[in-house]
Amino acid sequence: MKVLVLSSVFPYPPSDGDRLRIYNFIKEISKKNKIYLISFIKKGEEEFIKEINKYCKAVYTVYISRNEIILKTIFAFLTGKAMNVFSYYKKEMQILINDFLKNNSIDAIFAYRIRMAQYVENVKIPKIVDFVDSLAFYMKEKMQYEKNLFTYFYLLFDNKRVLLYEKKMIEKFDYALVNYEGDKNFLNGKNVFVLSNGVYYDEKKSYFKKPEIVKKIGFFGDMNYSPNKDGIYFFYKMVWKKIEKSDKNLQLIIAGKSSERLNIKGNNIIKTGYLKNLDAEIKTWDLCVVPVRYGAGRQNKILKAWLNKVPVVATSFAVKGIYGRDFFNILIADTPDEFIDRINILLNDNSIRKKIIKNGYLTLKKHFNWKKTGALLNKLLWRLK
Numbered sequence: 001m002k003v004l005v006l007s008s009v010f011p012y013p014p015s016d017g018d019r020l021r022i023y024n025f026i027k028e029i030s031k032k033n034k035i036y037l038i039s040f041i042k043k044g045e046e047e048f049i050k051e052i053n054k055y056c057k058a059v060y061t062v063y064i065s066r067n068e069i070i071l072k073t074i075f076a077f078l079t080g081k082a083m084n085v086f087s088y089y090k091k092e093m094q095i096l097i098n099d100f101l102k103n104n105s106i107d108a109i110f111a112y113r114i115r116m117a118q119y120v121e122n123v124k125i126p127k128i129v130d131f132v133d134s135l136a137f138y139m140k141e142k143m144q145y146e147k148n149l150f151t152y153f154y155l156l157f158d159n160k161r162v163l164l165y166e167k168k169m170i171e172k173f174d175y176a177l178v179n180y181e182g183d184k185n186f187l188n189g190k191n192v193f194v195l196s197n198g199v200y201y202d203e204k205k206s207y208f209k210k211p212e213i214v215k216k217i218g219f220f221g222d223m224n225y226s227p228n229k230d231g232i233y234f235f236y237k238m239v240w241k242k243i244e245k246s247d248k249n250l251q252l253i254i255a256g257k258s259s260e261r262l263n264i265k266g267n268n269i270i271k272t273g274y275l276k277n278l279d280a281e282i283k284t285w286d287l288c289v290v291p292v293r294y295g296a297g298r299q300n301k302i303l304k305a306w307l308n309k310v311p312v313v314a315t316s317f318a319v320k321g322i323y324g325r326d327f328f329n330i331l332i333a334d335t336p337d338e339f340i341d342r343i344n345i346l347l348n349d350n351s352i353r354k355k356i357i358k359n360g361y362l363t364l365k366k367h368f369n370w371k372k373t374g375a376l377l378n379k380l381l382w383r384l385k
Contacts, residue, residue, distance in 0.1 A: 001032075001034070001035065001385060002033070002034045002106050003033045003034065003036070003106070003108050003109070003381060004038065004100065004101070004104075004108070004109045004110070005035055005036065005038070005039075005109075005112065006038050006039070006110070006112060006116035006120065007022050007037065007038075007039040007040065007113075008039075008040055009039070010040065010042070010045045010048060010049075010052075010061070011023040011026055011037070011038065011052055012045075012048040013276075015222070015257060016221075017197070017222075018132070018220040018298070020197065020300060021105050021112075021132060021179070021197055022130075023052075024197075024198070024370045024373075024374070025110075025373075025374065026055050026056070027055055028371065028374020028378070029378055030039060030056065031374070031378075032378050033378070033381065034057045034332060035055060035057060036056060036057055036058050036059075036100070036104070036106070037052060037060065038060045038061075038062075038066070038100065039060075039062075039219055039310070040061070040062055040063075040064045040090075040318055041062065041063055041064070041289035043065070049061070049117065060096060062090060062092050062093045064088070068090070069088065069242070070242045072087040072089060072090075072160070073086075073087040076208075082158060082161040082162045083154070083157070083158045083161070083162075084115075084135050084139075084158055084162050085115055085162065085165055086118070087115075088115035088118075089114070089118060089119075093119060097119050097120065101120075107126070107384070108125065108126045108381050108384045108385070109125050109126070109127035109128070110128050112132075113130065113131065113132060114129060114135065114162075114165060116129075117129045117169045117172070121170060121172045126174055127173050128169075128173060128175045128176070128380060128384070129169050129175075129177070129178055130176075131177060131178050132177075132178065133179060133180065133183050134163075134166060134178065134186050134187055135166065135296075136162045136166055137186045137187075137296060138296035139155045139158065139159040140159060140298070141294040141295065142226065142227075142295075143155050146226075148206065158276065165332065167189075170187065170189040170191065170192060174191065174230070175191050175380050175384075176191060176192045176193070177192075177194075177380075178195075178297075179194070179197055179297040179298055179321075179322070180196070180298050180320075181194055182320060182321065183297065193380065195373050195376055196367065196373060197246070197297075197300055197303065197367045198303075198370040198371075198372065198373050199304070199307045199364060199368055199369070199370065201307070201364075201369070214249050214250075215251065216251045216253055216284060216285045216286050216287075216290055216293060217250060217252050217288075218253040218254075218255065218285035218288050218310075219235065219253070219255070219283060219289050219290070219291070220254070220256045220259075220278060220281075220282065220301060220304075221254040221286075221301055223256055223258040223259045225261055225295075227294055227295035228292065229262070230292075230293060230294070231291055231292040231315075232254060232264070233262075233264075233293040234291050234293065235289060235339070236252075238339075239336050239339045240252055240266075240269075241289070242336065242340060243340055244266065248268070251268045251269075251270065251293065252268060252269045252270070253270050253281070254271045254272070255271075255272040255273075255275055255281055256273075256274065256278075257273070258273075258274075259272060279307070279308055282304060282310055285305075285310050285342065286304035286346070286347060287310060287311050287346045287347065288302075288311070288313075288316035288368065289303055289312070289313050289314070289343070290312060291314070291315055291318075291339065292318045295317075297321060298321035299314070299318045299321065299322060302319070302324070302360075303322065303364060305360075306356060306361055306364040306377065308363060310357070310358065311330075311331070311346050311353055311357050312360065313330070313333050313339060313343055313346065314330055315332070315333065315334050316334055322363070323363055324363075327352070327355075327356075328359050329359035329360040329362075330356060330360060331346065331356065
């Protein structure tokens with residue numbers, strides 16, 4: 001099949017959850033289909049086009065900037081449109097897509113996120129939209145923790161508009177995809193399917209880190225993403241400041257994009273910034289903390305820690321989408337005291353530590369696999385033909 005993929009983010013590098021999903025989807029469906037990609041791109045990302053060319057017959061891009069997104073958001077607010085959607089509308093993109101469809105015979109369209117669905121909502125070609133997460137669901141959750149009054153009212157206004165648009169797109173597209181069962185239940189559409197994120201497995205024997213004098217506690221993610229920032233500040237202020245006093249051999253590693261900009265300081269704190277090889281860093285940790293209290297979809301952080309044989313302490317919110325069971329494949333903590341208790345258990349009880357590592361990896365193998373998810377997506381695409 002000839003498949004036109006539309007993306008609101010350039011799919012490489014797969015350094016965050018957004019790019020991770022679309023990159024691996026393209027990688028998997030390119031095995032059985034001819035892929036044509038039309039994507040937004042930001043200044044400085046041009047060097048990554050060659051990486052995506054490996055999987056596509058052709059790649060077309062349209063530049064977008066933060067200022068353009070802000071201006072379109074204001075315009076959408078004034079005109080009653082869904083701000084989170086219309087902020088990514090650009091006439092140049094619409095013309096490019098229209099011209100491509102006019103001059104090429106395409107069997108199916110795959111729109112990544114509803115921001116791209118708006119460009120083809122009325123096109124009479126079989127099509128799939130990948131919501132990834134319901135933006136309306138995410139906004140509803142975020143409002144409970146949002147302290148900035150401006151952002152709160154933005155969420156309050158746009159939440160209903162986005163939900164109406166999501167419902168509309170479910171009707172307009174043959175299939176709508178989400179990453180997590182919670183989003184499917186929230187959207188409640190007959191043609192909504194769950195295609196979970198995954199990993200590619202390293203089938204080597206389980207990795208158990210040898211005890212060292214310095215014990216590393218790690219957290220990773222894109223720190224421009226509000227739930228990550230909220231989570232690490234909660235952990236730093238409410239947990240880390242207490243446990244570092246009792247054990248001077250603990251080290252807190254904060255890895256990921258913009259981590260170096262966080263207002264977090266301490267002699268035993270390392271902020272790595274963006275890492276090209278994040279797995280190599282995670283493998284050195286004694287445990288991973290996921291103090292995320294709200295957000296959307298599954299926590300890729302937990303999947304990646306499990307893949308690297310690192311035990312995890314996470315909030316009850318974070319474990320919802322990954323089949324987490326307390327003291328089986330993960331340790332669950334919500335309060336500062338619970339985090340301190342669970343961290344001490346993993347650092348000092350080797351039998352529990354080994355059990356959590358083993359069962360985390362087995363859970364990962366059973367439920368999360370990019371090859372299986374890619375096969376399901378290919379099956380949906382071929383159903384459209």
